[in-house]
Structure formats: C-alpha cells, structure tokens
Amino acid sequence: MVTSTATRRRQGESFRIHEDAPSTAETEMNEPSIRDDEERDDDDIDQDEAEQEEAEQEDADAQESEYSESSDDELIVDDNIQQDMERLQNSFPGFRYKYRLIKRIGEGTFSTVYKAEDLQYESYDNSWDIERWDDKWTPPPLKNLPGQDGQQAQRRRKAKYVAIKKIYVTSSPTRILNELELLHELRGFQNVCPLITAFRATDQVVAILPYFRHADFREYFRKMTVPDMAIYLRSLFSALASVHAANILHRDIKPTNFLYDPETRRGVLVDFGLAEREGTDWKPCVCHGRRRIRAPVAPTGGPAGYPKQDSRPSRRANRAGTRGFRAPEVLFKCTEQTYKIDIWSAGVILLTILSRRFPFFNSADDVEAMIEIATIFGQKRMKAAAQIHGCQFETTIPTIGTHGFTLERIILWSTCRSDSGEKLSAEEKKAVEFLEMCLQLDPEKRISADEALCTEFLQMGHETSSDGSNDAAEEDEMDLLKE
Numbered sequence: 001m002v003t004s005t006a007t008r009r010r011q012g013e014s015f016r017i018h019e020d021a022p023s024t025a026e027t028e029m030n031e032p033s034i035r036d037d038e039e040r041d042d043d044d045i046d047q048d049e050a051e052q053e054e055a056e057q058e059d060a061d062a063q064e065s066e067y068s069e070s071s072d073d074e075l076i077v078d079d080n081i082q083q084d085m086e087r088l089q090n091s092f093p094g095f096r097y098k099y100r101l102i103k104r105i106g107e108g109t110f111s112t113v114y115k116a117e118d119l120q121y122e123s124y125d126n127s128w129d130i131e132r133w134d135d136k137w138t139p140p141p142l143k144n145l146p147g148q149d150g151q152q153a154q155r156r157r158k159a160k161y162v163a164i165k166k167i168y169v170t171s172s173p174t175r176i177l178n179e180l181e182l183l184h185e186l187r188g189f190q191n192v193c194p195l196i197t198a199f200r201a202t203d204q205v206v207a208i209l210p211y212f213r214h215a216d217f218r219e220y221f222r223k224m225t226v227p228d229m230a231i232y233l234r235s236l237f238s239a240l241a242s243v244h245a246a247n248i249l250h251r252d253i254k255p256t257n258f259l260y261d262p263e264t265r266r267g268v269l270v271d272f273g274l275a276e277r278e279g280t281d282w283k284p285c286v287c288h289g290r291r292r293i294r295a296p297v298a299p300t301g302g303p304a305g306y307p308k309q310d311s312r313p314s315r316r317a318n319r320a321g322t323r324g325f326r327a328p329e330v331l332f333k334c335t336e337q338t339y340k341i342d343i344w345s346a347g348v349i350l351l352t353i354l355s356r357r358f359p360f361f362n363s364a365d366d367v368e369a370m371i372e373i374a375t376i377f378g379q380k381r382m383k384a385a386a387q388i389h390g391c392q393f394e395t396t397i398p399t400i401g402t403h404g405f406t407l408e409r410i411i412l413w414s415t416c417r418s419d420s421g422e423k424l425s426a427e428e429k430k431a432v433e434f435l436e437m438c439l440q441l442d443p444e445k446r447i448s449a450d451e452a453l454c455t456e457f458l459q460m461g462h463e464t465s466s467d468g469s470n471d472a473a474e475e476d477e478m479d480l481l482k483e
Ligand SMILES: Nc1ncnc2c1ncn2[C@@H]1O[C@H](COP(=O)(O)OP(=O)(O)O)[C@@H](O)[C@H]1O
Pocket: 105, 106, 107, 108, 109, 110, 111, 112, 113, 163, 165, 193, 209, 210, 211, 212, 213, 256, 257, 259, 270, 271, 272, 273
C-alpha cells in the first residue's frame, strides 16, 4: 500500500493560487525533484520494471485514446501539441520536476487539458486521492529477481496521474477565480472532481486535478442497458445533489463535463467554469412570486410574429451553458434561474441515451432551441411555460402541434420502433417515467437531485452499482494476479 509522507501538508490552508516568482527565487516549483527521470540509474532493476509498467500503462492509454480522445486531427497536429506542452512546461519554473506531461486529453471551450504524471505525489498530502487506500497493487511475485528483496519491490509505486487544465489566457480573471474557488469549496464532495492545487504565471493559470480515466460518451452511450443508465445517472445525480446542497449551479451539465468510466462505472463531474452561486445577479422574475402575485396573463390569439417597433424593455438574463442542454427557463430569459436548470440538462443526457441519438437537440441558436423543445412539448405546454416567466410564446410553424408528443413516442420513433409497433420494455418505461420528471418545462415541477436519488429508477442504479463496482474491482485484482 502506498503511504504518503505528507511533508508539506496543504490541508486546512485557505485557498490561494500559487503565483509565479522570478525563476531565481526559491519557489515551490523550483524545488528539486524526488524522482528525476533523466538521472535515473539504468542498472536499477526497480526502475526498469517501473519503466516497463509505465510503457504498459502508456499502451493502455493509447488504446483508450483510440476510443475516447484522439481524432485524425489530433494526429496531424501532434507536433503542435508537443510545442504547446513545451511552452507550458517553460512558463512555470520547475514545472518538469513536478509533472511529466504525457499527452493532451481534452480541448474544451475554455481550456486545454493534459494528462501528466505527478512526480512529487509522495511529498504531499493526498487526501483528495480517493483511490489511495484501496490501491490494491502488490509486487508481482514472478518478477521478483534474485537479489531483490521484498522491501525494495514495495518501494515501487504505481504512477499517479493528474489532469492539468490550462485555462485560456483570454478568460476573465474573475471567471478563473470563480471556477477555482467553487472547485475548492466542493472538494471532498461525492462524484465531484476535486482541485488539488493551482498555479499562476503572469496571465497563465493552470489547475491541477486528479486524472480520471474515462471513455468518450459517443463510444458507449448506444451500448448502455437500462441498469447501466441508472448507474450512470445515479452517479451524476449524486454529484448534482452535493453541488446543489452547496447552493451552487453547475450551468453546463453535458456528457463532456461528466467523466465516466464504463468499466469501473464511476463518474465525476468536472468543469465549473460556468458555475455560480444560486442567486448571483438575480432580478425579480414573475416565476418566483407565483404564489403571491399572479403572473400577468399575456395576451394570446393576436397575430403571430414579432412587433416591428418593439417598445418593450429588453430583458437580460444569464444564458451561460451549451446549446441543446439549456433549460426552457434559460431560453425564456428567466432572471431568477435555480439549480433546476442542471436537472433539465441531466434529463437531456438521459433522453440522448434512451433515444440513441447524440446530439439529441442540434440547434444553432436559442430560438431554434425553443422550436426543438416546442416540437416535442407542443404549443399548449410551451405557452404555459413561457407565461411562468412573464413571456409569450406564439408560433405559426406547422410542425409544432398543439399537444406535441409523449417522450415515449419520441424515443420509439428515434430508435426506429414506431413502424413495427414495438413497445418500450418495462425497464425502459421506468427510465421514461424518470425522464418525464427531469424534463418538466416548469422548474418548480421538475424533480430535485435529492428527490431523484430516491426514485425507483435511481435506486435501481444504486443496487446494481454496488454489485457492478465490486465486480470491476475484483476483475482489476485478477488482472494483476495474472501478470
Ligand atoms: N480530471 C480530469 N481527468 C481526466 N480528464 C479530464 C479531467 N478534467 C478534464 N478532462 C478532460 O478535458 C476536457 C475539458 O475539460 P473541462 O474542465 O471540461 O474544460 P473546458 O472548460 O475547457 O470545457 C474534458 O471534457 C475531459 O475530456
């Protein structure tokens, strides 16, 4: 078992970004490395084995990236990635003593993320590392060579990986600080990826997170059985329950921000770049005074379209998020958005999985997004949903019917079962019942994460997941024994 020496504990320290200092100064980044790859003794059998294990790990990574991360584009720009990695390494004095950059694992809207080996893992407090106590690695007995005592073998440890999120320098400093502060606040929460530390060099900020092995959603979502869906969603809703209990809205729930490993069936929520505390910049919206004040009834039945000279005051609301995943209240510019916006987005993920179509919604802008939602839910429900926030919904688009469709019909249609008259299975029906609770147009009627965890559907995820993860852990152990 790996024990951390924790010589420089960070636990309990209040959050601060490690700032740059002139490279001559004795900064934390300038401390010599504990394990310097360039100066290792090649005769050391231990190191050789470690190297082999590393190579095996790299192979596994390469295979993994075949599924999840690489694309032809990435292969072409390989040199550029290498240059970027070197640039990153050079912007922080002593970086290479702390981390060994391995590859680029993600290119988000606001950052580039790299996988790296944490070279000084053992010098720090690793309470963030959920796997440190169940690290089942033991030296393979067959590889013990003469002259190598058990202690020496024990000294070797499994490489520890981190994800280094290089936030684009064009991001506003307030936004960066907001992301780091919220992540720091959420450390230790279930299914939320913790922040280990962060560094700044002039305008470049990097966040260091534990590396979480995951597969590309597009590679596994079509193969998911209903119990698989329940486990996936249970993990996502556990994360949401923690985040919402802390009064934080994630605002960007979507598959690329929920890293899931279908093998271990574990998932973590990442990317708090758009997250905010509930109530930030709230201005009164009629939806919140619903019980006290009656929402003004918008006139209906007039000519559809938009007024040429619109004298109404313009409405501004936070619309941060990703198209296709925005809740109706975001589209209706509600000025008092609640954590229920995340539940809608989680519902869209489930709809995607059940319908086997990704992306499910594929709009170019918010108006198109509204049309897509209206096509499913119908005019009647859309009008009511708009009124909740004091808006009016009018349309003459012929494909938007009065009553829309049931989610069951949508799923049967998108999985090509409408014509054959095939029905949903009993399990699928459970999933659709749950989906209906997540995709309520009215945020007040939409289920909360806590309530969701108690539903029969997510309970199914609970029961299966405890079995499932044990199986996976046992399999891991078997693999090690086979070595
Ligand atoms: N802790 C992590 N472990 C493994 N991969 C990660 C981790 N954090 C992020 N990634 C990868 O990087 C991608 C972008 O990260 P994210 O935090 O979502 O950045 P952005 O704000 O740019 O979208 C993710 O979709 C994921 O593939």
